[in-house]
Amino acid sequence: xxxxxxxxxxxxxxxxxxxxxxxxxxxxxxxxxxxxxxxxxxxxxxxxxxxxxxxxxxxxxxxxxxxxxxxxxxxxxxxxxxxxxxxxxxxxxxxxxxxxxxxxxxxxxxxxxx
Amino acid sequence: xxxxxxxxxxxxxxxxxxxxxxxxxxxxxxxxxxxxxxxxxxxxxxxxxxxxxxxxxxxxxxxxxxxxxxxxxxxxxxxxxxxxxxxxxxxxxxxxxxxxxxxxxxxxx
Numbered sequence: 001x002x003x004x005x006x007x008x009x010x011x012x013x014x015x016x017x018x019x020x021x022x023x024x025x026x027x028x029x030x031x032x033x034x035x036x037x038x039x040x041x042x043x044x045x046x047x048x049x050x051x052x053x054x055x056x057x058x059x060x061x062x063x064x065x066x067x068x069x070x071x072x073x074x075x076x077x078x079x080x081x082x083x084x085x086x087x088x089x090x091x092x093x094x095x096x097x098x099x100x101x102x103x104x105x106x107x108x109x110x111x112x113x114x
Numbered sequence: 115x116x117x118x119x120x121x122x123x124x125x126x127x128x129x130x131x132x133x134x135x136x137x138x139x140x141x142x143x144x145x146x147x148x149x150x151x152x153x154x155x156x157x158x159x160x161x162x163x164x165x166x167x168x169x170x171x172x173x174x175x176x177x178x179x180x181x182x183x184x185x186x187x188x189x190x191x192x193x194x195x196x197x198x199x200x201x202x203x204x205x206x207x208x209x210x211x212x213x214x215x216x217x218x219x220x221x222x223x
Contacts, residue, residue, distance in 0.1 A: 100165050
């Protein structure tokens with residue numbers, strides 16, 4: 001069964017550093033998403049991406065965050081100047097279509113900011 | 115603000131019983147509705163989707179949608195210990211899917 005692949009599975013970074021989280025969506029999917037889940041809390045929407053541009057973003061997704069699809073397979077989330085409160089599980093997801101399609105999630109990257 | 119509300123639980127049912135999970139949402143223009151299962155430390159896994167008012171059955175799972183009441187539910191029949199997980203309600207409008215906080219279900223053997 002096709003999978004969404006995320007790397008690394010766990011990243012530890014020092015406060016103030018930049019991190020790049022990587023995702024390879026399912027190959028025939030057109031829509032890509034990033035979510036985060038702080039330990040013990042709900043899954044929070046960050047951003048959706050379609051046709052090489054951001055289509056929706058949440059209030060969490062401020063200037064500290066950026067997304068990119070640098071080639072035909074990877075989808076990245078960059079977090080600049082990381083803060084302690086950025087520590088969370090970050091999930092990438094993809095879907096084949098827009099409205100009536102659920103998302104397939106990757107296994108996540110656990111980001112720990114120290 | 116697009117809110118999705120769920121009872122956090124925990125909900126405990128005996129093996130073989132029916133588990134009933136509920137969700138309400140605030141955005142009236144929401145178009146599609148999903149139930150995900152999340153085991154501890156794992157990513158959400160899609161188990162049901164529903165788009166029209168009424169019931170939709172898939173194996174032991176039945177999703178129910180009432181758009182007038184802005185209410186979605188999930189019934190799990192013949193609950194098994196392996197169903198023990200957190201169940202996330204998700205509501206989608208355009209390209210924006212929001213999750214509830216989840217209901218933790220425990221099925222006791």
